[in-house]
Amino acid sequence: MKETSKSPPDLKPSDELSAMRRALLAWYDDGGRTLPWRVRPEDRAKGITPDPYAVWLSEIMLQQTTVPHATPYWRKFLARFPTVTDLAQADRDEVLAMWAGLGYYARARNLHKCAGVVADDHDGVFPLTETALLKLPGIGAYTAATIAAICHDEATTIVDGNVERVISRIFMVQTPLPKGKSDLRALAAALSDPTLDGFERPGDYGQAVMDLGATVCTPRSPTCGLCPWSGDCAAKAAGVQTDYPKKTPKKKLPVRHGAAFVLRSGDAVLLHRRPDTGLLGGMMGFPGTEWGPKPKDDVIRAAEPTPRNWEQSAVEVRHVFTHFELRLSVFHSEIAAELRGEATGDVAIWAPLDRIKDYALPTVMTKVLKAAH
DNA sequence: CAGCCGTGGAT
DNA sequence: TATCCAAGGCT
Incomplete structure (x- = not known):
């Protein structure tokens, strides 16, 4: 045990973390959602890997946007721009017009810019490492980690709103968001630690945690009876699930x-x-x-x-x-x-x-x- | 680093 | 009607 490590409070022992990962992947293999940009676990096992361009497109659209809202846009973009090169060659005005209604329009401007960089500097082939992805416009910590994990199983740490909610409940993290983000990231990293014990499916694991947050560990009324981590959850044990994550109150809109x-x-x-x-x-x-x-x-x-x-x-x-x-x-x-x-x-x-x-x-x-x- | 940046659905 | 918030990134 390294006493010099500044690990967050109440980190679980490594064998329990490993058990949690196995339980989550089993849950995912059993009832994972079907999403149009997703390769299902059984196909993944056959070596089928998703199109990084299609995954990137979905992840940009899903930033702060619900799956039902983003999905028709994703289909429309993929039909009109089958490859990243097609997107790069399009007029920006057409891209913006197709994005109209999705909101956060900087995403569309960066989407077009990013396609240009991939076409010009990467021969139209999407880079796949987290480090390389992070350099691209519109791709931040979450998106880089997620694409790298999904597209070639790089063992990254994925932290999105779902992961923050799930982790904050499991460990009952007291620090309110957004300040508590660093603690949550450290805990998420411990759970997805590749040196721990057979962590060979980072892509499926990441999608599984996000699915868990999206379908079971929901903000208002989590269905803990369906949760593979129910027995590991401190908030559930205390009956205070919906008190987490703690958040700093928002100001009223002018x-x-x-x-x-x-x-x-x-x-x-x-x-x-x-x-x-x-x-x-x-x-x-x-x-x-x-x-x-x-x-x-x-x-x-x-x-x-x-x-x-x-x-x-x-x-x-x-x-x-x-x-x-x-x-x-x-x-x-x-x-x-x-x-x-x-x-x-x-x-x-x-x-x-x-x-x-x-x-x-x-x-x-x-x-x-x-x-x- | 806290503020800026859309929209629609659920409760 | 009011509030929350959804697979965040940029400055």
Whole structure:
């Protein structure tokens, strides 16, 4: 025993950790979920390995996003871009348009950038080591560890929200998130320690822990009766499962106000391209005011794309972002085709309504369009 | 390193 | 209606 080791409190003995791993893999082999990007254990045993490009695509889409929401996007992307080279050669605008509705649009910008790096610097072949993956844009600690484990069974330590919840309950970690992340990582690493005892399936193990968190060890009402680690869980023993993970309380969202202008001409509407960085970066939107703490009529008038008689929609658009709630007044007007002016430049675009899906309209702007009805 | 960055579903 | 939060990354 190394007394100099700074291992977290209450780490279990190594033979119990090994037993837990075997129990989890048995549970996974028995009832593992079928996901379209996943190679099932029995196929894995035959030597079938997943397409790293398809796995990468799924992992980027699944960041802070539910499986049901991401899955149709994953199918659509894989059909349109069968290889990473196909994705790299696409226009970024098309990628952003296909991503519209998924949120966290920096992911889409980095996705396209990453495809370019893989195509240019790696001959279109995805790197497979955790270290190499970590250098790519949009790939952080979680995604690098997961792709490396799933695609070639590198014995990485995977820590996502599911793992944090499961581990925090097993060991009753007291330090609230996000500060407690380092403790949780250390405990997760101990459980997936490759030097311990026959850890030959890191990919299946990682997917199994995440499945456990997603389907059994859920945030609100965990079904501990189905859990292979039920007997190893300190929180279960104490009957305090849902008290974990401890988290620091969140602040209430501030409200911001603004106005948007929907200018229609025949079958087209006027769109503006948003700046490349920041909120909804690179996406399209309707011209309008800045979004500030208070609604101001003079600011609204100054933001009109062209002086007209604007009709105000009866209902304002309400939309919740990650760090504020937005309330948008919507104004709309119709203009003759001759008066459209120069609006086919890089920033302003007349978009035909019957092809609006080809434009990178985020959900909030889709709500604005509907409100202008 | 704490704040920024979307959306939709469940409770 | 209010709250949480989902296979996080970047700055």
